[in-house]
Amino acid sequence: MHSSWFYLILLLIAIHDSQSAYGRGNQWSQYTQRPNFSRYKELIKVYEAKNLEFGFPSEEDRQKALRKELYIPDNPLPIDVDVYHPPSGEQPKIFVTIPRFGQGVPYSLAYLTNVVRPNGTELQPYPSYDWHKTHGDDCDGLTSVYRIQIDSCGKMWILDSGEIEFKQHCAPQLVVLDIATSKVVHRYRFPKGMFKPTISRFVTPYVDIADPAPKGACEEAFVYMADPTGTGFVVYDVQHESSWRVENKYTYPDPDFGTHTIAGESFELLDGTFGFAVTPRGLGLRRMLYFHSLSNDAQVAIPLDIVNDPTYWKSGINSALEHFVLLGKRGIQCAAPAMTAQGIFLCGHLEPIGLFGWDIRTPYTHQNRLLLAENPTTLQFISGLKVIRNLEGKEEVWMLSNRLQKGFSGTMNYDEINYRIAKCGVEELVFGRPC
């Protein structure tokens, strides 16, 4: 018969274990011992679709878009997801981006409705159809959105590449919308020199906010914006409305990683800087910007105090070179990264197909990159990845997967589920518990 002491000791062991995972980086290796860790993790399904179902303001608008080939049902592919939790506690609003890689994408930023259609839940344009309907003629609207980020103040940071199929209709821009009112609260159009017309394609904004909610207004921010085809990134100081470009050997692709193979299908890309994460505040670490190129296996970092200081970035490819840190090489490409509050860096690897986690306090080695969720069917190309704090204060990982390889090769099978949004609590993922 067990005494209550027995349970108390068990409880203490459990508490000790859960603390050490986060508290001390050198304990990270313990988690490779977890029973059942990783294999075909069941995530919480949020959305599944065979194809995107676009809703329009009216049937006339739909017919017009179809007729003018501004909507070609087999062309659009979603790539990013983010979530807004209204402070009132209403249902969260889920946003999806659908970039205009090519023609036939009726709008580029949308939210999920509750309307069920044959191919999947219906989307509606955000903030409205008017923002998208000119397909590049209206530079006050949105031309092509790859990724977004929603901050703790309920603002959406939208990076608009301004181009469709590399035709630069408008300068790239960063538009910040207050979600509660759908009003523009900030807009930054890229000056000349920050982008290369017909070459640049801005795909990812990463916003690091010094004055988050509830105390701050999310105005003291730096935004890092990835330009993989222009093989560099732009740093934007929001308060001073000034920007500078970072481009050197660390922001480039590696030709040895130009072939991307997902579930046996390959495509070629030579993409430079693709995604970012920063060291969370409050961990007592020197804060770094982590970044990597899509077509490269190198994981790189640079201290934030260096990258945020414009005086370092005046000598082109020689600028601040000695401050870059090559953390390690993973031997495979990874797509969108994200960071948890406790400093676990997440990224979806192409092989094995799954989400990996690395504690930033440990060396970036194979043993320290743990496969947190593997699934060769449902996680084919994790293109959108976010760590989101819900209203209860619990961190959740949200991901969008899209079978990009089939989109590129034109082999998408619309009888199958191709697009998915799934989530799991950060703790559940990191400790290998059911989501």
Ligand SMILES: *[C@@H]1O[C@H](CO)[C@@H](O)[C@H](O)[C@H]1NC(C)=O
């Ligand atoms: C591992 O997972 C399987 C299937 O979900 C389950 O039957 C088994 O009990 C689990 N083993 C452990 C040690 O948790």
Ligand SMILES: *[C@@H]1O[C@H](CO)[C@@H](O)[C@H](O)[C@H]1NC(C)=O
């Ligand atoms: C579902 O998607 C397929 C493939 O694009 C398309 O042919 C079909 O018309 C769509 N169905 C509906 C009801 O929109």
